[in-house]
Amino acid sequence: MIAHGAVVPHAPVLLEEIQPSLDEGRRVRKAIEELDFSKTDVVVLVSPHAPTAGIYERCEGSLRGFGIDDAEAARDTDAGLSRALSLAWGREPIDGPIDFGIVVPLLLGVGGDLPMVAASLPQTTGPRPRALSESMDAARGLADALATVADARRVAVVASAHSSAGLSARAPLTEVSGAAEVDRELVEALESDPARIENLLGPLHEVGQACGVGPLSVLRHLLEGWRSEGLTYEAPYGVGYMVGQWS
Ligand SMILES: [Zn+2]
Numbered sequence: 001m002i003a004h005g006a007v008v009p010h011a012p013v014l015l016e017e018i019q020p021s022l023d024e025g026r027r028v029r030k031a032i033e034e035l036d037f038s039k040t041d042v043v044v045l046v047s048p049h050a051p052t053a054g055i056y057e058r059c060e061g062s063l064r065g066f067g068i069d070d071a072e073a074a075r076d077t078d079a080g081l082s083r084a085l086s087l088a089w090g091r092e093p094i095d096g097p098i099d100f101g102i103v104v105p106l107l108l109g110v111g112g113d114l115p116m117v118a119a120s121l122p123q124t125t126g127p128r129p130r131a132l133s134e135s136m137d138a139a140r141g142l143a144d145a146l147a148t149v150a151d152a153r154r155v156a157v158v159a160s161a162h163s164s165a166g167l168s169a170r171a172p173l174t175e176v177s178g179a180a181e182v183d184r185e186l187v188e189a190l191e192s193d194p195a196r197i198e199n200l201l202g203p204l205h206e207v208g209q210a211c212g213v214g215p216l217s218v219l220r221h222l223l224e225g226w227r228s229e230g231l232t233y234e235a236p237y238g239v240g241y242m243v244g245q246w247s
Pocket residue numbers: 010048049101161162211212
């Protein structure tokens with residue numbers, strides 16, 4: 001069964017080793033510590049930063065691609081659930097290090113010591129983006145596969161997702177007109193019922209260039225009617241970081 005849902009960010013700047021003085025980083029780290037995985041057996045973490053959709057064979061990687069040494073992440077995986085998910089989803093397993101959308105949440109301690117299944121959706125932002133429809137179709141397929149194979153295990157589904165990337169002059173896109181409104185509506189919808197974000201996914205992509213649309217869409221499909229246990233939202237660099245959980 002799907003027993004738990006959460007959203008977390010994946011910006012390397014949130015790591016204490018990288019930016020210990022950032023107040024927002026502290027708040028985000030504390031909110032992540034407070035996520036409650038006590039009623040789950042395994043965590044499925046969904047990143048939006050792979051070239052293709054699939055489940056990573058191993059949960060190991062680093063931030064060397066960002067020029068950051070000594071930031072290696074590894075977690076036990078659940079090989080049985082990984083295989084079952086790949087089959088039900090109809091995707092080839094991904095051989096190769098996990099992307100930073102998985103590495104950073106692992107380094108932030110998401111899921112504690114629980115086994116982790118690292119899933120990824122095609123990147124729709126940044127260099128060589130894939131079409132949004134490709135990511136949305138993959139998200140739908142992953143949600144359906146999760147609902148089918150979760151079975152007796154208590155599975156936590158965690159979206160590794162940022163919202164708009166154009167929220168202030170410090171943002172990658174600088175300040176984009178309308179992006180802050182889309183984020184406000186997103187937070188409101190996530191706090192009332194994740195299914196209500198449906199109409200915001202398009203604007204999040206088009207207006208805010210949000211990387212997290214695919215993973216958020218997985219939550220939208222799986223957590224309809226679930227109760228929010230609060231959402232922490234920060235945008236210290238003009239990109240929306242969210243930490244929240246549903247039960
Ligand atoms: Zn991202």
